Amino acid sequence: MRQAGRYLPEYRETRARGRDFLDVCLTPDLAVEVTLQPIRRYGLDGAIMFSDILIVPHALGQKVWFEEGAGPKLEPLRLIEDLKQLSPGAMAQALEPVYETLRRLRRELPREVTLIGFAGAPWTVASYMVEGGTSKDFALAKTWAYRAPEEFARLIDLLVDATADYLIAQVEAGAEALQIFDSWAGVWPEDELRRWCLEPIKEIVRRVKNRHPDIPIIVFPRGVGIMYEAFANEAGADALSLDTTVPLSWAREHLQDKVVLQGNLDPLLLVAGGEKQRQGTRVILDALADRPFIFNLGHGITPQASTDHVAELIEQVRAWRPGS
Amino acid sequence: MRQAGRYLPEYRETRARGRDFLDVCLTPDLAVEVTLQPIRRYGLDGAIMFSDILIVPHALGQKVWFEEGAGPKLEPLRLIEDLKQLSPGAMAQALEPVYETLRRLRRELPREVTLIGFAGAPWTVASYMVEGGTSKDFALAKTWAYRAPEEFARLIDLLVDATADYLIAQVEAGAEALQIFDSWAGVWPEDELRRWCLEPIKEIVRRVKNRHPDIPIIVFPRGVGIMYEAFANEAGADALSLDTTVPLSWAREHLQDKVVLQGNLDPLLLVAGGEKQRQGTRVILDALADRPFIFNLGHGITPQASTDHVAELIEQVRAWRPGS
Numbered sequence: 001m002r003q004a005g006r007y008l009p010e011y012r013e014t015r016a017r018g019r020d021f022l023d024v025c026l027t028p029d030l031a032v033e034v035t036l037q038p039i040r041r042y043g044l045d046g047a048i049m050f051s052d053i054l055i056v057p058h059a060l061g062q063k064v065w066f067e068e069g070a071g072p073k074l075e076p077l078r079l080i081e082d083l084k085q086l087s088p089g090a091m092a093q094a095l096e097p098v099y100e101t102l103r104r105l106r107r108e109l110p111r112e113v114t115l116i117g118f119a120g121a122p123w124t125v126a127s128y129m130v131e132g133g134t135s136k137d138f139a140l141a142k143t144w145a146y147r148a149p150e151e152f153a154r155l156i157d158l159l160v161d162a163t164a165d166y167l168i169a170q171v172e173a174g175a176e177a178l179q180i181f182d183s184w185a186g187v188w189p190e191d192e193l194r195r196w197c198l199e200p201i202k203e204i205v206r207r208v209k210n211r212h213p214d215i216p217i218i219v220f221p222r223g224v225g226i227m228y229e230a231f232a233n234e235a236g237a238d239a240l241s242l243d244t245t246v247p248l249s250w251a252r253e254h255l256q257d258k259v260v261l262q263g264n265l266d267p268l269l270l271v272a273g274g275e276k277q278r279q280g281t282r283v284i285l286d287a288l289a290d291r292p293f294i295f296n297l298g299h300g301i302t303p304q305a306s307t308d309h310v311a312e313l314i315e316q317v318r319a320w321r322p323g324s
Numbered sequence: 325m326r327q328a329g330r331y332l333p334e335y336r337e338t339r340a341r342g343r344d345f346l347d348v349c350l351t352p353d354l355a356v357e358v359t360l361q362p363i364r365r366y367g368l369d370g371a372i373m374f375s376d377i378l379i380v381p382h383a384l385g386q387k388v389w390f391e392e393g394a395g396p397k398l399e400p401l402r403l404i405e406d407l408k409q410l411s412p413g414a415m416a417q418a419l420e421p422v423y424e425t426l427r428r429l430r431r432e433l434p435r436e437v438t439l440i441g442f443a444g445a446p447w448t449v450a451s452y453m454v455e456g457g458t459s460k461d462f463a464l465a466k467t468w469a470y471r472a473p474e475e476f477a478r479l480i481d482l483l484v485d486a487t488a489d490y491l492i493a494q495v496e497a498g499a500e501a502l503q504i505f506d507s508w509a510g511v512w513p514e515d516e517l518r519r520w521c522l523e524p525i526k527e528i529v530r531r532v533k534n535r536h537p538d539i540p541i542i543v544f545p546r547g548v549g550i551m552y553e554a555f556a557n558e559a560g561a562d563a564l565s566l567d568t569t570v571p572l573s574w575a576r577e578h579l580q581d582k583v584v585l586q587g588n589l590d591p592l593l594l595v596a597g598g599e600k601q602r603q604g605t606r607v608i609l610d611a612l613a614d615r616p617f618i619f620n621l622g623h624g625i626t627p628q629a630s631t632d633h634v635a636e637l638i639e640q641v642r643a644w645r646p647g648s
Contacts, residue, residue, distance in 0.1 A: 134460075137592070137623075137626065138592075139592055139595065139626060139628060142590070142592045143592050143595045143596050143628075146590075146592060146593055146595075146596035146600045146601075147596040147597075147598070147600070149600070186547070186569055187568075187569065188568070188569065188590075189568050189569065189588075189590055189604065189622075190569075190571040190572065191607070192590075193569070223510070223547070223549075223569075224549075224569070225547075225548075225549020225550055225569060225570070226549055226550055226570065226571050226574045227569070227571060244511075244512070244513050245510055245511065245512065245513065245514075245517070245547075245548070245549060245551070246549070246550065247514040247550050247551060248514065250550045264513075266466070266470075266512075266513055266516075268461070268462075268463055268466045268467050268470060269470055271463065271467045271470075272467050272470035272471040273471075274471070276470045276471070276473075277470075280513065283515070298513075299461075302461065302463060304463065304467075
């Protein structure tokens with residue numbers, strides 16, 4: 001999950017210098033700085049580059065902006081003709097600041113800290129592109145996919161191409177692991193989940209691995225419940241990131257012999273803190289951490305999280321030993 | 325799921341008479357009328373009383389109102405002291421119009437149409453009471469539950485009492501089946517899901533069955549994924565309502581020998597219509613309908629649904645035969 005954010009005073013200070021969110025993502029000086037802030041403060045094992053999944057539609061030429069408190073906004077695509085406004089050819093140039101950020105991070109990060117790149121999965125990115133922002137029920141994007149699947153497939157295919165190229169270029173700029181976020185995967189019946197989420201992710205993983213066979217890829221199909229098992233079996237990823245709702249004993253039994261697991265503390269426990277946070281952390285470690293495991297949150301950290309609670313969490317995770 | 329709604333012109337006409345949503349729920353003339361509208365139009369097998377899960381906080385004395393397009397709003401409860409403002413003793417009187425609606429519906433509905441009553445589950449209702457409306461991440465309600473579980477348990481216990489009493493009174497007013505909606509169950513780790521969703525529902529089912537052993541009870545723990553199995557095993561309900569994301573073969577294998585299933589067509593297919601709707605309907609029937617099964621949507625119908633698509637759906641469901 002994103003490590004920097006409004007819960008960190010140093011991040012709020014950087015943001016207060018008057019730049020908007022997208023500017024921070026696309027200005028290497030600032031993106032490097034905010035990526036390093038949580039590493040300096042907490043000495044984490046991995047550093048995830050500071051960026052946003054909507055960098056891709058921006059780089060494709062769609063108008064994207066962030067309103068404080070209201071989430072992202074996009075000039076929505078609603079018709080198949082609107083796809084003509086996208087310029088895949090211009091993408092590499094537009095994303096150059098991200099690659100520059102990664103190159104600098106590789107130089108500046110301690111050698112033992114893994115540099116993680118990422119992208120949104122095609123369905124999640126497409127949902128923002130069609131809805132023009134976040135959505136309660138994804139009515140426009142889903143209805144388009146149901147009504148004219150061949151049209152919607154053109155958008156998804158375009159994003160498969162763009163995302164695979166983007167992730168390959170991230171590796172070549174220094175990313176040592178990749179994560180693919182399908183944050184809104186949990187809204188589809190099984191057949192559509194396969195068509196619009198699992199298959200596109202599988203194709204991206206295939207293309208990235210074809211070029212860089214050894215790059216570890218983590219997939220986060222948030223909210224897919226029982227279908228986590230299909231992602232473990234079929235996506236071709238090295239690791240799956242579990243959302244907060246996935247029961248640990250089920251994950252251990254059905255997923256952990258197929259992929260490395262990552263997850264899944266409720267980020268709101270970092271607001272509450274105290275015994276509940278310790279206990280929630282403990283049950284995750286006891287259930288999953290005797291095998292290769294990446295401790296993480298089950299969803300993004302909230303602005304209300306306490307920096308002290310984050311410090312306590314990290315201390316507890318570092319101190320944990322199997323059978324302890 | 326709710327059968328009446330803005331997709332029906334006759335419903336929009338009743339609403340246009342200038343009454344607000346809560347008024348429609350609490351005025352038997354209007355609530356009976358809008359309950360009967362979809363039955364008259366479609367000849368459905370069951371009629372769900374027209375109401376809202378937030379009738380309970382309203383009846384407990386919390387200020388509740390509905391802003392068109394913005395969803396429900398409540399004067400939020402944020403402190404344990406705020407619970408003192410609730411008046412469980414006044415509830416039965418405040419809910420009398422609902423019971424009157426049910427008594428009239430029993431007289432007016434054809435004998436073969438099952439009259440269904442319902443209530444929200446304690447967690448879902450509590451989330452609205454604390455957040456003051458819908459929420460993206462339920463940060464206030466969840467943080468309260470994590471930080472002060474004994475306090476939050478007082479709110480949940482109060483709602484268990486209120487909801488059990490309310491459902492028992494619905495049966496006594498003529499409801500022939502009950503549904504409990506835990507629309508926001510899918511946000512908790514396993515332990516908290518058990519404590520705040522499964523256990524309270526189980527206790528409500530126990531109390532209602534204790535008084536009315538033969539009343540069928542349907543539970544809808546929306547979004548709980550793998551934990552549907554725990555609800556099937558432990559809630560004591562006769563039926564489980566599946567959300568759209570539950571894979572059908574998994575439901576058949578893991579749930580259907582324990583409870584009757586209900587569900588789970590994506591309501592957005594009723595916007596799209598056509599072959600996708602027919603195919604989505606067909607796969608549900610083929611997977612689940614050779615055993616006792618209630619065909620339904622996987623979530624509430626949307627205002628954009630087409631009345632013609634609903635008619636086609638009902639025709640297809642009625643015409644289906646095992647092996648056909």
